[in-house]
Amino acid sequence: MLNEKKISSRFIYFFGAFAGILFGYDIGVMTGALPFLQHDWNLENSAGAIGWITSSVMLGAIFGGFLAGKLSDRLGRRKMILISAVIFVVGSILSGIAPHNGILFLVVARILLGLAVGAASALVPAYMSEMAPARLRGRLSGINQTMIVSGMLLSYIVDYLLKDLPVTMAWRLMLGMAAVPALILYFGMLRLPESPRFLIKNNKLDEARKVLGYIRSNKKEIDSEIIQIQETAREEKKVNQKVSWGTLLSNKYRYLVIAGVGVAAFQQFQGANAIFYYIPLIVENATGHAASSALMWPIIQGVILVLGSLLFLVIADKFNRRTLLTVGGTIMGLSFILPAILNLLLPNANSMMVVVFLSIYVALYSFTWAPLTWVIVGEIFPLAIRGSASGLASSFNWIGSFLVGLLFPIMTASMAQEAVFAIFGVICLLGVLFIRTRVPETRGRSLEEIEKVGEDRQVNGKSAEIGL
Numbered sequence: 001m002l003n004e005k006k007i008s009s010r011f012i013y014f015f016g017a018f019a020g021i022l023f024g025y026d027i028g029v030m031t032g033a034l035p036f037l038q039h040d041w042n043l044e045n046s047a048g049a050i051g052w053i054t055s056s057v058m059l060g061a062i063f064g065g066f067l068a069g070k071l072s073d074r075l076g077r078r079k080m081i082l083i084s085a086v087i088f089v090v091g092s093i094l095s096g097i098a099p100h101n102g103i104l105f106l107v108v109a110r111i112l113l114g115l116a117v118g119a120a121s122a123l124v125p126a127y128m129s130e131m132a133p134a135r136l137r138g139r140l141s142g143i144n145q146t147m148i149v150s151g152m153l154l155s156y157i158v159d160y161l162l163k164d165l166p167v168t169m170a171w172r173l174m175l176g177m178a179a180v181p182a183l184i185l186y187f188g189m190l191r192l193p194e195s196p197r198f199l200i201k202n203n204k205l206d207e208a209r210k211v212l213g214y215i216r217s218n219k220k221e222i223d224s225e226i227i228q229i230q231e232t233a234r235e236e237k238k239v240n241q242k243v244s245w246g247t248l249l250s251n252k253y254r255y256l257v258i259a260g261v262g263v264a265a266f267q268q269f270q271g272a273n274a275i276f277y278y279i280p281l282i283v284e285n286a287t288g289h290a291a292s293s294a295l296m297w298p299i300i301q302g303v304i305l306v307l308g309s310l311l312f313l314v315i316a317d318k319f320n321r322r323t324l325l326t327v328g329g330t331i332m333g334l335s336f337i338l339p340a341i342l343n344l345l346l347p348n349a350n351s352m353m354v355v356v357f358l359s360i361y362v363a364l365y366s367f368t369w370a371p372l373t374w375v376i377v378g379e380i381f382p383l384a385i386r387g388s389a390s391g392l393a394s395s396f397n398w399i400g401s402f403l404v405g406l407l408f409p410i411m412t413a414s415m416a417q418e419a420v421f422a423i424f425g426v427i428c429l430l431g432v433l434f435i436r437t438r439v440p441e442t443r444g445r446s447l448e449e450i451e452k453v454g455e456d457r458q459v460n461g462k463s464a465e466i467g468l
Contacts, residue, residue, distance in 0.1 A: 024151020032159020060114020096176025308366020
């Protein structure tokens, strides 16, 4: 039973942020664990096994987000976050105690972990936005990104601190320790209330009023928000009854759906996660030194990611979305392509050159494509299709993440590493072309104005103004 007193908004935001840290930790921890696991299980020449073990979390996440979204409408946001935290704990422990050479066991355990990762990625931002006052919601996308990359950095630091342990113990502790932040999230969420929006949609008005009383400053603000939530819920119920998957590709919505889903897909197919998952192996391939001795590089990449996410919070509303994505994607593409060209022209060039260019890529990615993808996905879809279209965009994003994680070691086993990155570089430039020709500018435009651009472009065949 909740106490009859205000729940600190800082407490609520802390545990929202903590879930992002947990999400990032589970994405990043395999980066350091993989070299030790490879050595322990003799997987150095098993590119397929390495790809499946690494990418299995993303495979689970594809389904986790979808299932959690559906179940949270029935069970509540808070309860589903608690369930997800339990799955985090179980999946982390199972990963850490996998039997020797138990590749299938570890893949299944990490798919289970991925269900929780996907659920957290869908549930926590929704819960936070429904608890936060309207004036703070715009910052949540950027803050959530900062917390995710902070979690990745934390996992890299933990991996580095554990690197001198015996090989078998090192990777097991790295994976198993993800259970610790999951337990902290679980016990923190026990003290938090259910989302007032969920309560109102389920006709629990008195409970919703009580919860808003904990986190809002006065009765007038509470009454106004309850009325607004009720109106929004009625509108959503009305439009959701009419939406089918065919609706997404109708003339009215096709242009905006392709734009939003395309941005989400390109973000992953550009190859960022190949760096985040495999940077020690990339350094080993480039230098010939053991990957387990290259665990400082993930920390460097993690610091760059965190600094970039903080920079985004400063510049997010000062530049057009398309401008930032164009500049970022162009430099990212060149950072992948130039090492391949230089390697052809100067075969004896310093082997660490590719790692320097990868750091430039990460720096640009961190304040352009990484956060802006989700800003655009949140802005570009009209209300009538927002839920279904956002879910489709998220699914394509996770599918891209899964395929990059799975295929990168297989590709590098069959062709030069520089050639693989050059392929990703071409995809980056194709992403820029997509932004320039298929994505409207959303900064400073109302949702109605964005929807009108889509209708003009698709229905009337106009060359609608899509912004600089």
